[in-house]
Amino acid sequence: MADGISAVQDRLIPGRSGPSGATGVRIAEIRPFALIQFAAWHDTLAQTAGEAAMAAGAKVAPGPGRTATGALGVLLRVEPLKWWLVGDAGEVLLPVAGSGAVLDLSRSRTRLHISGPQAARLLNHVLPLDLSAAAFPEGSVASTAFHHVGVTLWRDRDGFTLFLPRSFAASLFEILTASATQYGLEIA
Structure with a gap:
């Protein structure tokens, strides 16, 4: 990009x-930087958390108000049902939406x-x-x-x-x- x-x-x-x-x-x-948002619904919270952690290369998704560092970037829990994956532009790819909604917010x-x-x-x-x-x-x-x-x-x-x-x-x-x-x- x-x-x-x-x-x-x-x-x-x-x-x-x-x-x-x-x-x-x-x-x-x-x-430049990559900023990918993962948004969950209440009933898909755990599954979306796992998908966000996997996209970041982290062991687990962080809890509210915390971060987790993975091989592909840092995962920030910005809201109760949202995570942001922050990484280097070109290294973080937009994953396919699974149990939640995935959106590229980089720009x-x-x-x-x-x-x-x-x-x-x-x-x-x-x-x-x-x-x-x-x-x-x-x-x-x-x-x-x-x-x-x-x-x-x-x-x-x-x-x-x-x-x-x-x-x-x-x-x-x-x-x-x-x-x-x-x-x-x-x-x-």
Whole structure:
């Protein structure tokens, strides 16, 4: 699949801004990437979970708000009846729908990686979540709201991955970067 045009391309200007000193926040867009959604019905939950785990190459599908890493990508439990398989573009193939519904969402989201010592603090400006390591440890995922827009946040070992709906990505990116400047922002 060809790589689409970035929703934040004209705003993604590499460099550093903010007060001199250490960089507190780093923001990078990750692209291209594959994003496959598995949706179950209540009576097919266990079977769809197994199909999602198999597609990811994971032993089991994660429980609510958690992730599981497999040979083909990371499986995120984004909602009670939904999983997202996140992987490298071209390596994750759209599986045939089994007991649930399977949908390619790769072009519907902008994927930002936010890291640095002030990343959680920055995200707490715009997300109604407790992002302390005790409340939202590595491997956690949450569907939440950013300025009334539904977004998904995942904490990995290097920071946070934020999935923004493509149609709102540019405006949300502007809000995020404007707030991050106070901490010393580096855009990669």
